[in-house]
Amino acid sequence: MTKAYKILGIIVTTVFLALGLPANAVDDQGRFVLVIDPGHGGKDPGAVNGKNQEKTINLNIALKMGKLIEENCKDVKVIYTRKTDVFVELYKRADIANKAGADMFISVHTNSAKSKSANGAETYLLGVEENRTSANLNAALEENKAILLENDYEAHYEGYDPNSPESMIIFEFMQNEYQKESLKMATFTQNQMVKSAKRPDRGVHQAGYLVLWKSTMPSILIELGFISNDNECKYLTSQKGIDEMSQSLYKAFKEYLDYHNKLIDKAVPTAQAIGNNGNEKELPxxxxxxxxxxxxxxxxxxxxxxxxxxxxxxxxxxxxxxxxxxxxxxxxxxxxxxxxxxxxxxxxxxxxxxxxxxxxxxxxxxxxxx
Ligand SMILES: [Zn+2]
Structure with missing residues (x-):
């Protein structure tokens, strides 16, 4: 390194230190950062029905939703965990969102059941329901099994065993500080899928999804419908289905964005002078x-x-x-x-x-x- 570069390096470092901007800070110009996570991909097809694979349904609808948001919400930065048919580990998906300092994480999936008649859309946030049903538990267990395709999954999920329903206990005592926002987003999403895409309503639920567990922002997981139901599979793979589902998800996100922006307006700090903020004993x-x-x-x-x-x-x-x-x-x-x-x-x-x-x-x- 030449002397001039060295000095330049020192100046740059000093400026960063003086301004307190970490060198790895994300410059999103204060924009809302949304991470869209199309479930599965690559060697992990997700649930299947004949030639139809969950990973493709998820990707098509997630990309279309992201496109609508990018075109219509200029104050939102959209990041995808994958935009093509590639395998991405669950913990890496959450990592992408955490590193981006995301404000919302939306994971898009398609459900599957043994019974061919099961149908409808549902939306999840992280947690354990008091009146949990085996259907909800199984949906999460099935999705979490994606980690079996990861190398060295034991190292990343703190002893979680995807083959054991008892493993779900680790989510039981979890306090999620983003619960309120996650529930808002889940509710908007569920309502839009029912109202605007006319999907049968399976409601908003909580379950232990690993991909949500690792993310440190409000987050939801959508089950668009059942790939195992022939009618629903046909719908979700049709252009009409892709358009309607992505429209409904876009509308729900818009609702959340309005709600979020109103909250921020209320949170404007007023004090400019440095003060003790009214502590009576005059303690530091x-x-x-x-x-x-x-x-x-x-x-x-x-x-x-x-x-x-x-x-x-x-x-x-x-x-x-x-x-x-x-x-x-x-x-x-x-x-x-x-x-x-x-x-x-x-x-x-x-x-x-x-x-x-x-x-x-x-x-x-x-x-x-x-
Ligand atoms: Zn899935």
């Missing part, structure tokens, strides 16, 4: 600084909603964004760990009597006042 407040920008974010920027108590202060002409607001040092460490999943360089700052002080000083004051 800890916050996590995660991002610095030359200009304040627009009020509809989704990053303002990414964490609790997002706020900013201005220092040396730079807007420094923080989140969390607590007098509890242990609590702020937890927040930091959470934020560092996305912003590797996030760190803790302390504020006391309207001024930024060192964390060391702040902890001394905290311990004296205990």
């Amino acid at each position: 407040v800890y916050k996590v600084q995660f991002m610095s920008l030359k200009k304040p974010l627009k009020k509809d920027d989704k990053r303002l909603k990414a964490y609790p108590d997002v706020d900013y202060y201005t220092e040396d002409g730079v807007c420094k964004y923080t989140c969390g607001n607590t007098t509890d040092y242990d609590a702020v460490q937890k927040t930091k760990a959470e934020v560092q999943k996305k912003y590797k360089d996030a760190f803790v700052i302390a504020v006391y009597q309207g001024k930024k002080i060192s964390v060391k000083e702040a902890r001394e004051i905290t311990s004296k006042n205990k």
Whole structure:
């Protein structure tokens, strides 16, 4: 490396550090990021009925839905886990969404049952239902079996055994923080498939889908219909079926986007000055600084909603964004760990009597006042 390049490297690194932008940050310009995941692919056909394969139905309808969204929602960035007939591991699908900092993950599948008469569409979010039926359980077990085609699947799913219904227990105690948004999206989707594509309604359910388990954003899994039902299979592979299903999924996504944008408008931070945010005993407040920008974010920027108590202060002409607001040092460490999943360089700052002080000083004051 020449000296000039070295210096350039240092300058670039310094600028990144000063602005707090992690080098691997995704530049989505504050757009909503949607990840569409057409189930199965390549050596994994999914469920089959004669010559018809689930992977093809999923891909056709997912691509068409994505196209409608890209054409009509300019404020949305669409990412696909696959756009062709290739095999992608379940954990990698979730990884693609996590790395993109996605706001929504939609996995598209087609159901299958022993009984040829079973039909209709259903939508899932992650979880375990109190009144779970064996049909719901089996659908998830069947989908999760895709990992048997992965090399080294034991290494990626923390002991989950796709051959054992008892394995589902790992989902029982899961707290999904995105439950509310996932349920909204699932409900919009289910209603549109019934209303606009006129599919028999099998409802919204919860089950332990591995592909949803690994994603860290609101997420749903759609079972478009039953490939094992000859009529439904014919419909889902026809141009009419592809058009109607993708239209209904697009409409549902639009509804969710409106709902999401309204939430963001409400979440605009008001405080500009750095403050103790009304703590009476005048204890130092800890916050996590995660991002610095030359200009304040627009009020509809989704990053303002990414964490609790997002706020900013201005220092040396730079807007420094923080989140969390607590007098509890242990609590702020937890927040930091959470934020560092996305912003590797996030760190803790302390504020006391309207001024930024060192964390060391702040902890001394905290311990004296205990
Ligand atoms: Zn499937």
